[in-house]
Amino acid sequence: MFNKKEIVIDPYGNEHEVLDYTDDYVGSKFGFWLFLFTELMMFGTMFLVFSIYFYQFSDDFLHHSKSLNIFLGGTNTVILLISTYTMGLATLNLKKGELKKASFMTYITIILAIAFLIIKAFEWGAEFSHDIFPDSQTLVSMNDGSNIFFGLYFTMTGLHGFHIILGIILMLSVLYKIKSGSLHPKHYIFMKNTTLYWDFVHLIWVFVFPIFYMIGA
Amino acid sequence: MENTEMTTISIYNRVLLALLVLTFLTISQPFLLALSPKFTIVTQLIISVFKSLLIVMFYMHLSSEKVYLKFFVLMALIVLAVFFVILGIDSYYRYGV
Numbered sequence: 001m002f003n004k005k006e007i008v009i010d011p012y013g014n015e016h017e018v019l020d021y022t023d024d025y026v027g028s029k030f031g032f033w034l035f036l037f038t039e040l041m042m043f044g045t046m047f048l049v050f051s052i053y054f055y056q057f058s059d060d061f062l063h064h065s066k067s068l069n070i071f072l073g074g075t076n077t078v079i080l081l082i083s084t085y086t087m088g089l090a091t092l093n094l095k096k097g098e099l100k101k102a103s104f105m106t107y108i109t110i111i112l113a114i115a116f117l118i119i120k121a122f123e124w125g126a127e128f129s130h131d132i133f134p135d136s137q138t139l140v141s142m143n144d145g146s147n148i149f150f151g152l153y154f155t156m157t158g159l160h161g162f163h164i165i166l167g168i169i170l171m172l173s174v175l176y177k178i179k180s181g182s183l184h185p186k187h188y189i190f191m192k193n194t195t196l197y198w199d200f201v202h203l204i205w206v207f208v209f210p211i212f213y214m215i216g217a
Numbered sequence: 218m219e220n221t222e223m224t225t226i227s228i229y230n231r232v233l234l235a236l237l238v239l240t241f242l243t244i245s246q247p248f249l250l251a252l253s254p255k256f257t258i259v260t261q262l263i264i265s266v267f268k269s270l271l272i273v274m275f276y277m278h279l280s281s282e283k284v285y286l287k288f289f290v291l292m293a294l295i296v297l298a299v300f301f302v303i304l305g306i307d308s309y310y311r312y313g314v
Contacts, residue, residue: 044297048305052308206265
């Protein structure tokens with residue numbers, strides 16, 4: 001094995017070794033923000049579609065919004081809110097070198113994320129039990145506004161739920177990396193980006209919750 | 218270093234409290250203050266914008282990031298806003314939404 005080095009040359013011709021060659025914190029963070037922008041565009045398009053159809057089918061959207069369970073949706077909002085807090089604390093603990101605390105906080109975040117998914121599964125189950133799901137007999141027999149409302153509801157909460165699952169996988173990777181020693185106070189960009197991702201998932205829910213659950217309350 | 222971390226935890230705690238209060242307002246608004254659907258939506262979205270600002274500025278640490286990253290985030294939001302305006306106008310005139 002040979003050690004690769006990156007050398008920069010200053011205006012006077014002096015060579016300097018780039019010390020963070022395999023640990024480009026700024027570049028990794030900036031790259032991750034770029035990824036988050038693509039996510040923003042994807043979810044942004046869905047919010048746009050929701051806005052246009054809400055304007056067109058306001059009465060149907062308000063009527064079906066009433067049928068969603070505010071208590072379960074609100075509970076999920078609080079769960080996600082606390083999970084971003086615990087994930088933030090995990091990153092702070094890692095930066096301070098408190099690896100056990102960092103792992104513990106990450107475990108708590110994973111448990112909260114799973115709780116979110118379980119509650120969401122109950123909500124979807126309630127809709128399914130009323131024969132409300134994309135292309136179901138009941139939904140097909142309803143008007144366009146109802147179909148679009150529930151189509152958007154299942155698409156947006158489903159895509160958000162998929163992001164929650166990806167977040168859990170990332171957090172499990174964080175735990176593995178802490179255990180294997182590849183995440184430590186001097187090299188924690190993976191943890192930082194996972195936390196950014198989790199905050200973004202929370203951010204999306206901050207808008208998903210009111211537009212589906214609260215507009216008809 | 219230690220002081221900086223303590224300050225950050227203190228900020229985290231305060232942001233958590235603020236987010237919990239705003240979430241309570243989100244859920245209780247229609248029951249405490251009965252508004253027309255149009256104003257309910259506007260109120261809900263205003264609360265959401267405040268919540269998202271807190272998350273982005275303090276949990277995602279944008280407030281302490283360099284200017285280029287702040288500018289980048291601003292540009293992304295402007296691009297999204299342009300999409301919204303152009304496609305909104307297009308929908309309005311194309312389909313009479």
